[in-house]
Amino acid sequence: MNRQYIFWNLLLVGWLVSSLSVSAQSPKSRALPAQKPASAVAQRPAPKPLTKPKVPTLSKADSIRLARLRVEEQRIGYAKKLFRSEKYAKAFPLLARYRRSEVFDAQARLYLGKCYLKPLNAKLPNPTEAVRYLKMAAKSAKTKTESVMTLGQLYLNGTQGLAPDVNQAVLYLRQAEAAQNLQAAYLLGQLVFYGTAGIPKDEPQGIQYLEKAANAGLTEAQWTLATIYTQGTPTFPKNIKQAKVWYQKVAQARQSKLANSL
Numbered sequence: 541m542n543r544q545y546i547f548w549n550l551l552l553v554g555w556l557v558s559s560l561s562v563s564a565q566s567p568k569s570r571a572l573p574a575q576k577p578a579s580a581v582a583q584r585p586a587p588k589p590l591t592k593p594k595v596p597t598l599s600k601a602d603s604i605r606l607a608r609l610r611v612e613e614q615r616i617g618y619a620k621k622l623f624r625s626e627k628y629a630k631a632f633p634l635l636a637r638y639r640r641s642e643v644f645d646a647q648a649r650l651y652l653g654k655c656y657l658k659p660l661n662a663k664l665p666n667p668t669e670a671v672r673y674l675k676m677a678a679k680s681a682k683t684k685t686e687s688v689m690t691l692g693q694l695y696l697n698g699t700q701g702l703a704p705d706v707n708q709a710v711l712y713l714r715q716a717e718a719a720q721n722l723q724a725a726y727l728l729g730q731l732v733f734y735g736t737a738g739i740p741k742d743e744p745q746g747i748q749y750l751e752k753a754a755n756a757g758l759t760e761a762q763w764t765l766a767t768i769y770t771q772g773t774p775t776f777p778k779n780i781k782q783a784k785v786w787y788q789k790v791a792q793a794r795q796s797k798l799a800n801s802l
Contacts (some may be wrong), residue, residue, distance in 0.1 A: 614642060636655075647677070649673045650677035687719065692710075692727070726758055733746025762786045
């Protein structure tokens with residue numbers, strides 16, 4: 541009997557221990573992690589409201605000025621289009637009218653300067669005004685080459701109201717030649733080779749200018765070289781072989797031009 545009593549007591553103790561172990565592992569009995577107080581939670585900054593950029597308000601005077609400049613720009617653009625179409629008589633009054641405008645650009649000055657060299661009315665040509673506007677246009681990289689080339693030819697040949705000035709012509713032609721203008725190289729070649737109008741004579745340099753233009757296809761330079769090599773000078777010997785080369789180039793250029801015109 542004592543053995544049975546002990547057996548049942550042991551069985552009861554084992555059952556109690558087992559029940560306590562299961563209860564300890566139950567999710568309900570697990571301790572929940574401590575929660576931070578609401579004050580400790582970081583608060584996100586509220587987004588800033590979107591604001592439209594402020595557009596500067598133009599005064600009435602500024603609005604009128606901008607509207608006027610837009611109209612002037614359109615009229616000047618139309619005048620330049622007329623000039624490029626060789627309608628100089630129609631282009632000149634517009635260019636002259638807006639010559640003091642804020643939007644009167646370098647190209648407009650170049651065209652106005654050229655118009656002043658044409659006999660478009662009783663007061664033209666006016667070389668003084670032409671030179672003034674051509675010099676202004678020469679200050680811009682966009683129109684410098686054409687402006688200095690026009691000035692060089694103007695001073696070289698002269699015109700009504702402006703006597704020729706070869707020194708000034710050479711000054712501007714050198715600037716045009718430096719910008720790879722072939723006509724300027726051709727004119728300089730002649731002036732320097734022959735020593736025209738007091739220009740220091742330098743036959744080798746003159747030949748260099750002429751060959752630069754001739755090798756680039758300028759027929760006038762090719763013909764001049766052929767003539768020089770055919771005739772020679774007291775200090776520059778003839779060279780018939782070279783003369784033939786340049787005469788052939790002139791003939792080829794003329795044949796090509798004739799074929800293209802058919």
